Amino acid sequence: DDSLYQELGGKEGISNVMAEMLYELAGDDRIADQFADTDIDRLHQMLTEQVCEISGGPCTYTGEDMVKIHTGLNITNADFNALVENLIIAMEREEIPTTAQNRLLSLLADMHHEVVGL
Ligand code: HEM
Numbered sequence: 776d777d778s779l780y781q782e783l784g785g786k787e788g789i790s791n792v793m794a795e796m797l798y799e800l801a802g803d804d805r806i807a808d809q810f811a812d813t814d815i816d817r818l819h820q821m822l823t824e825q826v827c828e829i830s831g832g833p834c835t836y837t838g839e840d841m842v843k844i845h846t847g848l849n850i851t852n853a854d855f856n857a858l859v860e861n862l863i864i865a866m867e868r869e870e871i872p873t874t875a876q877n878r879l880l881s882l883l884a885d886m887h888h889e890v891v892g893l
Pocket residue numbers: 806809810812813814817818821822825837838839840844845848850854855856858883884886887890
């Protein structure tokens with residue numbers, strides 16, 4: 776089922792949302808420092824691939840294993856929630872329908888254990 780993928784605006788829509796999220800994140804004092812050494816162009820590309828894939832789009836995530844990449848970063852619940860807030864702001868700005876926003880947030884919540892407390 777690729778309906779979520781379509782509602783997010785396909786690959787281009789997802790790319791735009793992820794760019795907006797990373798822009799918000801860069802200005803968010805709560806978590807910006809944690810991305811100081813990160814290649815943001817790569818992160819943008821990997822997030823776009825991953826969200827394309829999990830939303831049912833024609834993509835294959837080619838990045839690092841999620842647990843492996845987040846291990847040792849000591850990411851907290853508060854960090855996770857801050858990133859989610861940045862994503863919601865980005866989706867609002869890109870006029871993603873609320874139902875689609877909630878479906879994507881639910882898919883990301885399922886990945887919480889691959890990100891937090893490692
Ligand atoms: C569900 C939420 C999240 C998802 C789906 C996610 C996904 C990803 C992906 C796809 C990558 C790139 C992997 C690669 O380069 O191959 C990545 C890297 C990274 N993530 Fe996350 N992430 C999430 C939450 C977070 C949070 C909350 C933080 C910290 C506030 C965080 C910090 C990082 C950092 C610092 C990197 C770069 C690591 C490096 O380059 O060595 N992530 N994440």
